[in-house]
Amino acid sequence: MSVDTEPRRRRLEPDARRGQILTCAVRLFGARPYADVSTTDIAREAGVARGLINHYFGTKKNLYLEVIRVMVTVPEVAVQRLPAGDLRTRVDASVAWFLDVVSRHSTSWLAAVTAGGMGHDADVARVLSEAEEVAADSVLVAVGLADVTSHREELRGMIRAYGGLATSTAREWLQRGALTREQVHLLLATTLLAIVEQVVPAVVAGPGRSPDARPSGVRRGGGRSADGVA
Structure with missing residues (x-):
């Protein structure tokens, strides 16, 4: 691929570099298996x-992780930017954000969630597990x-468990083409x-008690008191 590299040679601050x-690593690891991408490839890109x-990431595996x-x-920031509306509004916005992200970076996202080329690597499993915990916290905040x-x-x-459903359903859309985006959105939001x-x-x-004893701040019909919106 022919790319004008002159702008990329300008001096950048460390965080920007x-x-x-x-x-570039996201793009390359999304396009090719782990073993087929070298640090030389990434540096050139x-x-x-x-x-x-090596200075910023240490090893190729650290960069991959x-x-x-x-x-x-x-x-x-994804949770912070959700609209301050009722439950249905925030759920709809949360699902839309997720689908926007995975579709925008579909190749890289699919490679990441399947950890292509790394097999059952303990470090990859740890990163995926940590992401599950962050996602769980984020969803709990989003829904009040x-x-x-x-x-x-x-x-x-x-x-x-819902996160696992979201991942599997998105793969049915992006990887297998079995579902449309609209169908995925409906399934996940509902x-x-x-x-x-x-x-x-x-x-x-709890057992034997009415489910009307719902958590504080959450109302039937999809909502949360205004002072409870994150």
Whole structure:
């Protein structure tokens, strides 16, 4: 691919240079298996000396792990920018954000969630597990359950399970073409609403109690008190 490298040779601040290298690594690891990408390839793509990759990331594997982390971890800003509306509005916006991101970086995201070329690597598994925990926290904030302490581990488990559904469903759309974006959005939004409005209240209420005893701040019909919006 013919690319004008002159702009990339300009002097950049360390954070900008690191980000530039990471962006190129995301693109290359998304396009080719791990074993087929070298640090020389990444350096050439980024227009930097190979030594800078070692300086900022250490090893090729460390850089690869950072690529996976960036692709699968929900950034705090994503939750901060959700609209301050009712539950349905925030769920709809959350699902739309997720689908926007995975479609915009579909090749790299698919490579990250499947960790192509690395097999059952413990370090990759750790990064993916950490991302699951971040995603669980982010979803709990988005749907107004961040401050619910009763049955906390069960709630986190439900959201982690939902995250697995989100990943699998997005792959059905992006990788297999079995679903459209609209169908994926409907499935994920409806499921998350059902979890928050029906499953969570039943779990928090406990056996033999009415599920109407829902967590503080969450109202039936899709909403949260205005002062409870994150």
